[in-house]
Amino acid sequence: MPQNQENKKQLVNHLSLDCVVFGFHENQLKVLLLRMKKTREWALPGGFVYSDESMEVAASRVLQERTGLGSIFLKQFHIFSDPRRSDKNPAVSDVIEFGQNSPEQSFFDQRFITVGFYALVEYSKVQPQPDVLSDHCDWVSLTDVGHLMMDHRQILDKALETLRQQLLFQPIGYNLLPEKFTMPELQKLYETILGCELDRRNFMRKMRSYNILDKLDEVKSGGAHKAPSLYRFNVGNYTKALEEGLNGRW
Amino acid sequence: MPQNQENKKQLVNHLSLDCVVFGFHENQLKVLLLRMKKTREWALPGGFVYSDESMEVAASRVLQERTGLGSIFLKQFHIFSDPRRSDKNPAVSDVIEFGQNSPEQSFFDQRFITVGFYALVEYSKVQPQPDVLSDHCDWVSLTDVGHLMMDHRQILDKALETLRQQLLFQPIGYNLLPEKFTMPELQKLYETILGCELDRRNFMRKMRSYNILDKLDEVKSGGAHKAPSLYRFNVGNYTKALEEGLNGRW
Numbered sequence: 155m156p157q158n159q160e161n162k163k164q165l166v167n168h169l170s171l172d173c174v175v176f177g178f179h180e181n182q183l184k185v186l187l188l189r190m191k192k193t194r195e196w197a198l199p200g201g202f203v204y205s206d207e208s209m210e211v212a213a214s215r216v217l218q219e220r221t222g223l224g225s226i227f228l229k230q231f232h233i234f235s236d237p238r239r240s241d242k243n244p245a246v247s248d249v250i251e252f253g254q255n256s257p258e259q260s261f262f263d264q265r266f267i268t269v270g271f272y273a274l275v276e277y278s279k280v281q282p283q284p285d286v287l288s289d290h291c292d293w294v295s296l297t298d299v300g301h302l303m304m305d306h307r308q309i310l311d312k313a314l315e316t317l318r319q320q321l322l323f324q325p326i327g328y329n330l331l332p333e334k335f336t337m338p339e340l341q342k343l344y345e346t347i348l349g350c351e352l353d354r355r356n357f358m359r360k361m362r363s364y365n366i367l368d369k370l371d372e373v374k375s376g377g378a379h380k381a382p383s384l385y386r387f388n389v390g391n392y393t394k395a396l397e398e399g400l401n402g403r404w
Numbered sequence: 405m406p407q408n409q410e411n412k413k414q415l416v417n418h419l420s421l422d423c424v425v426f427g428f429h430e431n432q433l434k435v436l437l438l439r440m441k442k443t444r445e446w447a448l449p450g451g452f453v454y455s456d457e458s459m460e461v462a463a464s465r466v467l468q469e470r471t472g473l474g475s476i477f478l479k480q481f482h483i484f485s486d487p488r489r490s491d492k493n494p495a496v497s498d499v500i501e502f503g504q505n506s507p508e509q510s511f512f513d514q515r516f517i518t519v520g521f522y523a524l525v526e527y528s529k530v531q532p533q534p535d536v537l538s539d540h541c542d543w544v545s546l547t548d549v550g551h552l553m554m555d556h557r558q559i560l561d562k563a564l565e566t567l568r569q570q571l572l573f574q575p576i577g578y579n580l581l582p583e584k585f586t587m588p589e590l591q592k593l594y595e596t597i598l599g600c601e602l603d604r605r606n607f608m609r610k611m612r613s614y615n616i617l618d619k620l621d622e623v624k625s626g627g628a629h630k631a632p633s634l635y636r637f638n639v640g641n642y643t644k645a646l647e648e649g650l651n652g653r654w
Binding site: 167203208210233235237265319322348360398 | 416417418419453455456457458459460480482483485486487515517519569571572573594598602607610648649650651654
């Protein structure tokens with residue numbers, strides 16, 4: 155809403171942000187979604203920008219409200235500006251009571267251009283919280299995500315495309331996996347993002363060649379099969395690979 | 405301006421776009437800049453968005469006006485939204501005559517959030533055209549770019565950073581080099597983007613391993629030294645490498 159009760163700061167017209175929050179749990183890539191109160195449609199967590207905020211600050215604020223996390227790895231990846239994208243906006247007036255000709259109503263009736271952010275978070279640390287327009291906030295496995303509100307499916311797909319591209323030259327996993335993990339768990343993360351199965355030996359060989367993992371003197375216990383070895387990211391090499399690419403400088 | 409004389413379409417408040425147009429000429433990476441009439445500051449070509457345009461359509465329109473080119477390889481790379489970035493806007497009223505309390509004046513006085521696009525163009529095809537706020541539009545070698553208006557230097561640097569990252573996993577050059585080029589010319593393009601010198605043999609070995617070049621039965625004539633071989637991009641393999649990354653799929 156343009157005027158916040160506690161806080162008379164003005165929101166910037168026309169601009170919104172939507173966040174694709176990825177978490178990894180039980181060998182599945184999950185995304186944080188909200189269910190809208192009236193339409194029952196699922197939507198990405200999103201929000202608006204105050205006049206004294208950058209988009210990044212606004213996105214951090216929105217995600218803190220939805221997840222309880224203060225510090226999140228967050229990255230803008232695309233701006234969605236199809237002039238017709240807001241036409242598909244579910245009537246917000248069905249959800250919130252506005253006075254006639256209220257500024258709140260006309261704020262929501264605008265064309266919105268939205269900035270997509272993606273976030274990689276540790277699943278277990280998130281405490282999902284619905285916003286005023288929704289009655290439910292929860293993790294949904296990527297394979298179970300169906301229709302989403304407006305162009306949110308397109309925003310989710312673009313975030314995935316960005317992650318996939320990142321896998322071609324940067325390591326991934328540090329913000330998604332627990333501190334210690336097995337090679338099959340890491341492979342499963344890659345497979346879920348890429349949307350296809352990978353050859354086990356090839357994956358292991360390639361991953362080892364990047365020199366970003368430390369093999370621990372521990373195995374994962376509790377499984378039915380032979381206990382697999384545990385690994386941890388070598389933070390120094392991981393950070394270097396983030397900066398210089400997995401295949402080194404030119 | 406909010407109202408265009410020929411065309412009464414409304415511009416979207418708060419939103420602008422800025423384009424970093426790269427061209428390669430005489431072994432130098434160049435960027436297209438405008439010189440502002442009053443302040444004499446150099447600036448990136450930019451513009452605003454009509455209510456019926458996406459950001460991409462608006463950026464294409466702006467670049468067609470500045471370069472004469474109808475079809476340009478153009479990619480959004482970042483949104484710049486520091487709430488103070490427009491404070492450094494040179495007084496547009498020094499350049500354009502507004503009526504008192506005119507809507508044009510208040511349009512320019514807003515906070516602007518700008519979307520950065522970068523474009524790779526064939527230098528020789530561009531016919532630089534200044535806009536209403538500028539008296540000069542020209543190519544400037546990257547090494548000669550000094551102070552730029554507002555945060556345009558930051559926008560240029562971020563575009564370069566994006567190109568550098570792209571070099572880690574994607575080929576580059578198809579939109580920048582002439583159809584036939586020598587290995588030293590291709591290496592010079594990489595060196596200019598990376599801002600450092602590369603080892604000649606290492607570069608050649610790495611580039612050949614990507615299988616994106618066809619060596620021609622021709623040499624480049626006219627130089628003082630031994631005539632170097634000419635190459636051409638293998639468009640099929642180049643396109644595949646753009647999609648799958650230089651090091652192949654996972």
